Amino acid sequence: MKCPAKRFFVLFMLLGFVVVTTGASADILTTKHNLSTSGTGTIIATGEVRVCIFCHTPHHSTDDGTVDNLPLWNRTLSSAVYNLYGSSSLVATPGQPTGASRLCLSCHDGTIAIGMVQSAAAEVTMVGGVEEMPIGTSNLETDLSDDHPISFPYTAALASTRGELVDPGSLPAEVKLEDGQTLQCTSCHNPHKDPYGMFLVLSPDHSALCLACHDKTGWATSSHATDAAMEVEGCENCHQQHGAGGAEHLLQFAAEESNCLANCHNGTGDGVDIDDPITKMYNHPVDLTTGIHDVTEDPAAVLTKHVECVDCHNPHQANDQDAPLADPPNANGRLKGVAGVDSSAVATDEVDFEYEVCFKCHGGSNAFADAGILVPRVIQQQKQNLRFDPTNPSHHPVVDVGENPDVPNLRAGYTELSQIYCTDCHGSDDSVKAGGTGADGPHGSIYPHILLAEYQQDIYPLQPYSDADYALCFICHDPTLLFATGASVSSGTNFYKVQGANLINEHQSHVVAKGVACSVCHDPHGTTDHPYLINFDRRFTDDFNVSDPIQEPVFDPVGQSCTVSCHNFAGHIHNY
Numbered sequence: 001m002k003c004p005a006k007r008f009f010v011l012f013m014l015l016g017f018v019v020v021t022t023g024a025s026a027d028i029l030t031t032k033h034n035l036s037t038s039g040t041g042t043i044i045a046t047g048e049v050r051v052c053i054f055c056h057t058p059h060h061s062t063d064d065g066t067v068d069n070l071p072l073w074n075r076t077l078s079s080a081v082y083n084l085y086g087s088s089s090l091v092a093t094p095g096q097p098t099g100a101s102r103l104c105l106s107c108h109d110g111t112i113a114i115g116m117v118q119s120a121a122a123e124v125t126m127v128g129g130v131e132e133m134p135i136g137t138s139n140l141e142t143d144l145s146d147d148h149p150i151s152f153p154y155t156a157a158l159a160s161t162r163g164e165l166v167d168p169g170s171l172p173a174e175v176k177l178e179d180g181q182t183l184q185c186t187s188c189h190n191p192h193k194d195p196y197g198m199f200l201v202l203s204p205d206h207s208a209l210c211l212a213c214h215d216k217t218g219w220a221t222s223s224h225a226t227d228a229a230m231e232v233e234g235c236e237n238c239h240q241q242h243g244a245g246g247a248e249h250l251l252q253f254a255a256e257e258s259n260c261l262a263n264c265h266n267g268t269g270d271g272v273d274i275d276d277p278i279t280k281m282y283n284h285p286v287d288l289t290t291g292i293h294d295v296t297e298d299p300a301a302v303l304t305k306h307v308e309c310v311d312c313h314n315p316h317q318a319n320d321q322d323a324p325l326a327d328p329p330n331a332n333g334r335l336k337g338v339a340g341v342d343s344s345a346v347a348t349d350e351v352d353f354e355y356e357v358c359f360k361c362h363g364g365s366n367a368f369a370d371a372g373i374l375v376p377r378v379i380q381q382q383k384q385n386l387r388f389d390p391t392n393p394s395h396h397p398v399v400d401v402g403e404n405p406d407v408p409n410l411r412a413g414y415t416e417l418s419q420i421y422c423t424d425c426h427g428s429d430d431s432v433k434a435g436g437t438g439a440d441g442p443h444g445s446i447y448p449h450i451l452l453a454e455y456q457q458d459i460y461p462l463q464p465y466s467d468a469d470y471a472l473c474f475i476c477h478d479p480t481l482l483f484a485t486g487a488s489v490s491s492g493t494n495f496y497k498v499q500g501a502n503l504i505n506e507h508q509s510h511v512v513a514k515g516v517a518c519s520v521c522h523d524p525h526g527t528t529d530h531p532y533l534i535n536f537d538r539r540f541t542d543d544f545n546v547s548d549p550i551q552e553p554v555f556d557p558v559g560q561s562c563t564v565s566c567h568n569f570a571g572h573i574h575n576y
């Protein structure tokens with residue numbers, strides 16, 4: 001602890017001189033805190049030539065008994081009751097401002113006239129008749145909920161409980177804690193010196209001030225730290241220390257996605273354009289909710305329906321390592337440091353696999369989907385981790401390799417041992433992955449269900465046949481093999497029947513000849529009960545003949561038969 005007697009003796013001696021010429025005190029002359037007539041700012045006195053007098057006085061200094069060691073303070077302290085910063089993730093419990101912060105607030109909360117000093121009988125008059133701090137960025141007002149938290153002990157225990165904080169014993173010398181422990185305005189600002197602007201104790205460039213205390217995991221290699229357009233402003237690209245629009249977490253905007261879209265990822269900013277895909281007809285509706293997402297949410301818990309950019313990306317860690325996604329099912333840098341849910345519905349702080357990001361909302365405890373466009377299937381299941389479960393009789397190979405040892409129509413590059421991503425099917429129609437130039441990722445598409453490519457499934461019969469209608473499947477399955485006729489049928493598909501000496505390709509006869517969409521028979525994900533991804537779309541396979549008893553569509557894997565209304569209303573057993 002500093003020796004107050006010695007400190008105030010120095011102050012007292014300095015205050016004896018009207019013109020200050022030496023040391024730290026000389027530095028103040030060229031700053032906005034020189035409120036005397038010689039000041040260079042806009043808020044200066046009309047006649048007062050003394051510099052220190054606005055804050056200090058050798059005589060009659062303030063002591064209202066609530067602030068220890070007032071540095072010969074010449075001002076009444078504000079009696080305002082402040083709104084305090086708070087958030088779900090904050091560990092500290094800041095109380096009403098204490099110590100040096102109250103000194104700053106005696107001008108900066110805008111409640112006390114700047115010229116109102118103890119030592120003078122009358123208020124010192126200021127140019128332009130300024131009294132209280134004018135409304136604007138320098139007036140923090142009495143609402144401190146949008147300002148960096150202050151007046152709490154920054155202890156080693158806090159740092160270890162919170163994580164991602166530097167041990168207070170290791171702070172750089174410039175960053176001071178009052179009495180060795182309390183974080184105050186003066187931890188970031190020195191009211192006497194302004195070498196870096198804004199009276200900051202360290203340069204804010206390259207996030208140096210923030211990083212003095214915050215040790216954000218993965219920050220050094222994140223795109224937001226290294227990108228040429230962002231590296232200098234660093235944290236302050238997104239965070240605002242005072243008057244933050246989104247008070248919680250000091251973000252510029254209250255609407256979560258605006259922090260990403262408004263200035264950067266909007267098509268004109270420096271970031272990749274996400275505004276375009278996210279506003280396509282079928283999208284992840286990031287603008288639907290505000291304040292529902294919470295950084296502390298347990299991904300394995302039942303969540304209120306929402307989705308924000310930060311549900312899928314960690315702004316402090318995201319980078320371009322291994323991008324685009326190309327090594328399924330591994331997550332890449334764009335998904336680094338994101339929390340998720342694994343295939344057994346267990347929460348994970350950091351996903352290893354892309355699908356774990358998706359299962360947080362589409363598996364585990366949650367099954368967010370647009371009920372209005374759901375395909376009604378025989379086995380209905382919107383918890384996608386259950387549909388992709390490796391113990392299912394069939395599933396596309398996302399979580400694990402597939403169950404079918406013979407899928408003869410796979411294109412080069414794919415085998416029965418391949419794995420694929422959710423985003424191999426769900427992504428933007430004009431993304432790089434889809435052959436365009438737009439951003440990759442499941443942000444939005446012109447196709448329903450945010451599909452990467454055309455996939456006709458709502459019309460039957462679909463005529464005339466065109467490969468383009470099932471472009472999605474044909475990214476991996478080759479239609480010339482799937483629909484092969486003649487002798488080569490069996491080397492293209494196992495869905496055929498023997499008719500005399502001929503093999504009849506049932507894919508060809510259904511899809512090409514009769515306009516039956518793949519989706520009428522196939523579930524794109526997987527089913528808990530049927531092989532070959534068979535899970536009929538009941539819109540087309542239920543019996544709609546009201547005079548008959550309702551005929552449920554059935555696939556019998558043993559008898560290799562389908563009982564569907566397509567064949568006849570009596571429930572014709574169709575062997576193939």
Ligand code: HEC
Nearest residue numbers: 010011014015020025033051052054055071100103186191
């Ligand atoms: C705009 C207000 C303001 C002005 C003007 C001002 N000071 Fe200060 N001064 C402060 C505050 C606030 C503190 C408390 C800082 C702390 O606790 O870290 C302080 C503390 C001090 C201290 C105690 C040691 C320290 O740095 O904590 C000295 C010495 C001092 N001031 C000298 C001066 C002198 C000399 C002048 C005039 C040249 C001056 N001050 C002008 C606000 C001011």
Ligand code: HEC
Nearest residue numbers: 032041042043054103104107114138185186189191198199
């Ligand atoms: C005597 C009143 C007074 C006190 C006490 C005071 N300030 Fe100021 N401060 C001002 C005025 C006046 C300005 C100029 C505002 C403007 O031009 O908009 C200012 C400006 C600032 C600025 C903005 C600088 C810039 O370049 O725009 C910061 C930062 C600041 N003060 C921090 C502090 C901190 C931190 C404390 C306490 C350690 C403090 N002030 C105490 C009056 C005060």
Ligand code: HEC
Nearest residue numbers: 101104105108137138139148150184185188198204241242
């Ligand atoms: C954790 C660090 C930190 C703390 C604590 C802090 N500030 Fe600041 N302050 C900053 C930074 C960084 C800036 C510069 C922001 C910018 O350039 O936009 C700033 C800017 C300011 C400004 C200029 C206006 C503005 O919004 O840009 C004022 C006035 C100010 N601070 C006063 C205070 C007061 C009073 C306190 C205590 C109640 C305080 N600060 C606490 C970091 C801090």
Ligand code: HEC
Nearest residue numbers: 087089090091092154162187209210212213235239249250
């Ligand atoms: C002097 C050390 C220090 C500096 C410098 C500092 N912070 Fe902090 N910051 C803290 C501490 C300590 C907390 C409280 C953490 C807690 O209690 O959970 C905090 C809290 C925060 C919070 C709120 C966290 C929450 O969970 O609600 C944000 C956001 C934040 N700081 C951002 C910044 C940014 C951006 C900068 C740089 C402009 C910065 N800080 C500079 C020490 C500092």
Ligand code: HEC
Nearest residue numbers: 089207210214216219224234235237238249259295310315
């Ligand atoms: C690209 C924008 C962006 C940048 C750059 C950024 N942040 Fe953040 N930060 C956010 C967003 C968005 C949140 C809220 C996350 C959420 O709600 O899931 C946040 C939350 C936080 C939090 C509170 C929650 C947590 O994760 O601990 C702290 C503390 C924080 N940021 C500090 C920093 C620091 C320090 C830096 C610079 C080293 C920084 N941020 C850089 C966007 C950013």
Ligand code: HEC
Nearest residue numbers: 305306307311357358360361368369370422426442449450
């Ligand atoms: C934080 C929650 C969240 C996460 C994480 C998430 N989603 Fe979503 N998803 C939603 C919400 C909310 C909707 C909109 C549902 C609606 O329209 O009612 C949605 C819609 C969808 C749709 C369209 C649904 C439909 O009804 O047709 C698809 C496809 C989708 N998400 C795929 C994914 C994929 C792939 C991932 C992982 C890369 C993922 N989602 C991660 C919340 C999430």
Ligand code: HEC
Nearest residue numbers: 355358362369375381382384396398421422425449519524
């Ligand atoms: C082979 C392509 C493909 C893959 C891989 C795929 N999907 Fe889908 N997904 C579809 C299609 C097609 C639909 C349209 C609904 C249907 O046909 O039943 C769909 C529908 C959805 C829906 C809407 C709700 C529903 O149940 O229909 C969500 C959510 C979804 N997918 C998420 C995912 C997630 C999460 C993954 C990865 C774990 C994934 N998808 C992998 C093709 C795929």
Ligand code: HEC
Nearest residue numbers: 260265272274284308309312323324325334439440441442
């Ligand atoms: C449902 C999850 C999800 C949501 C919500 C989401 N993203 Fe993505 N995003 C992804 C995935 C997955 C990728 C990775 C694609 C890849 O690497 O192939 C990605 C990729 C990106 C990329 C890199 C694209 C490229 O091609 O370079 C950016 C930038 C991006 N997202 C920004 C955003 C922004 C901004 C938002 C909010 C407006 C957002 N994302 C919302 C999942 C999501």
Ligand code: HEC
Nearest residue numbers: 394402403404407416418420424473475476518522532533
């Ligand atoms: C990104 C590549 C990819 C896309 C796109 C894709 N598939 Fe597949 N599909 C595969 C792979 C790889 C297998 C082999 C898995 C196995 O051996 O079980 C497979 C297997 C299948 C199977 C056999 C599953 C079984 O267990 O018998 C069916 C049926 C199937 N796909 C249908 C479709 C349909 C319908 C579409 C379009 C909605 C589609 N696929 C899109 C890669 C893909």
Ligand code: HEC
Nearest residue numbers: 407408470473477492493494495510511516517518521532
């Ligand atoms: C009338 C129902 C039906 C339609 C429509 C249908 N399939 Fe199939 N498909 C099946 C059946 C049944 C099997 C299982 C064949 C076997 O192994 O016994 C199958 C098997 C598959 C397989 C596994 C490999 C193979 O061919 O044996 C793939 C891949 C496949 N279908 C893709 C598609 C695609 C892509 C479409 C649309 C272009 C489609 N199917 C349309 C019923 C259908």
